[in-house]
Amino acid sequence: MTKEKTKPIEFSNDTERDIIELIRKNGKCLLGDILMKLKLSYQNGSKTINNLMAKDITRNTEEPPYFTLNN
Numbered sequence: 001m002t003k004e005k006t007k008p009i010e011f012s013n014d015t016e017r018d019i020i021e022l023i024r025k026n027g028k029c030l031l032g033d034i035l036m037k038l039k040l041s042y043q044n045g046s047k048t049i050n051n052l053m054a055k056d057i058t059r060n061t062e063e064p065p066y067f068t069l070n071n
Contacts, residue, residue: 015048
């Protein structure tokens with residue numbers, strides 16, 4: 001059995017990196033928690049999390065929307 005190598009995450013900006021680190025640390029996060037802990041505006045935080053979902057790095061897994069990392 002060979003272990004698959006995971007592709008390194010390429011960040012477009014520091015906000016993406018900070019969100020990934022926060023989700024990695026907590027396992028899952030609400031958008032409100034991400035905004036509050038990283039002191040982001042709704043517009044910036046929402047845009048960044050949507051970009052991460054478009055890159056298939058994060059996903060919305062539950063109601064209310066919790067964001068987690070894709071494995």
